[in-house]
Amino acid sequence: MLMNDQAGLPLPLSGRTRVFAIVGDPITQAGSPRLFNSAFRARSAEAVLIPLEVKDVDLPAIIDAFRRTRNFDGLVITVPHKLAAFSLVDNFSDMASRIGAVNVIRKHGGQIFGDNFDGLGFIAGLSQKGHDLAGKRILIVGAGGAGRAVAHAILDRQPAAIRLFDIDQVRMNDVVVELRDYSDQVVIETGVPDPTGFDMVVNCTSIGMRPEQNYPILIENLDSSTLVADIIVEPDITPLLAAAQSRGCVTHSGIHMLSGQVSAICEFFGI
């Protein structure tokens, strides 16, 4: 990850520049424009990734415009559009199908194709920091598009147990049923967002993205031995991570999930 003044700089633009976008709401906090434009430049690709802030009701119109524009070659999809985007693509990967959410879309043979690299990115980011999940007990809060991707990716790393919580109980229960289809070795349960006894907690909700001070877990029960991860990119240190650090926990910021998938997405985009 580049942290200097050049981070986010593409090659000079011309009429031949290939266009990519990240679509979300809000978008001002998105790390993708910085990361992908740096990556495009590093690969000497005449390409640019722009931020587009689009309300959920307008997502179909933006994807329609994407289809109709010749040099508009790919989309990164972020909160809150990952589930809706799944229903708007023509085809999708096995992983996207398993999660029911896409975070990237490209064109392929006159159709648009969705895939999902969030889980891959999350695991790659943890591995780069030396965190292994095998045999661990994991609490995941949030069962939206990102939460599902993270839960499926964690499941594949052979933890001892996964607890999932979401304020939407129907969604929470649906995801647990889906997860159980992919493993009979791992204990998979729903339950309150109480970190007691868990080796790792992952926040996959948007709590902490906006200025309000709020926690996605019962923070008073957080022990210093628990690794606390967030998938929110901005702020880098969410209120959850700040509270965890003040309790002596090791923390893991959201940027790592994003940076962990940039290379894979560049390849997906043909860059």
Place this chain on the structure above:
Amino acid sequence: MLMNDQAGLPLPLSGRTRVFAIVGDPITQAGSPRLFNSAFRARSAEAVLIPLEVKDVDLPAIIDAFRRTRNFDGLVITVPHKLAAFSLVDNFSDMASRIGAVNVIRKHGGQIFGDNFDGLGFIAGLSQKGHDLAGKRILIVGAGGAGRAVAHAILDRQPAAIRLFDIDQVRMNDVVVELRDYSDQVVIETGVPDPTGFDMVVNCTSIGMRPEQNYPILIENLDSSTLVADIIVEPDITPLLAAAQSRGCVTHSGIHMLSGQVSAICEFFGI
């Protein structure tokens, strides 16, 4: 106009970057991404202008997406969309109304507003090169969006006479009638694209943009005393300009019309 490796380079992109686009078909030859991104950077604006290649049937869908995206703040419209875009905006300037074509669109109070700086840019580009049009006889070939803009702007500079030619005779005659509404001093006529006796010839067609070798005027009648201007940006020297130079004519490239309006469009975009 920057001609070095940095031309076309915006500031680094982030989630806060304002997005602008040039919309045309084809778009690979467009000079606007190079010129505007350099201008945005020079003004320290967190903004980027991307090329979008869109067929005429798809223009309404792209303008719809523009309306629906919060940080998508402005469009530059180029060939062949300038006339169609006029019918798709909610409001327009007096100049756009006079020409019946827009080459820029911005948002204003929940609506989209079109203006046209092509004529201003063409005259500014000529002036920078020391060419004055007062009292001159001018042949304009092409009565599309750009041709109309150029014709109206030339008319306002008090030439002696304007001849307009377009292969679409209905369009040609309509534009001549419109021009006559704005001056009873200037001789305004239709006629063949024969440069004999004209002080300046302006190509406002797309002939010369694509590889085929073709001329918009009766090239064999071109005299060395005639100033020959083109509005095509790429190639910089069109077959017309090359033929004119070989006959000893002074020529004027299309990039000057574009560079002559960059500052005015930046101001229009609020940059």
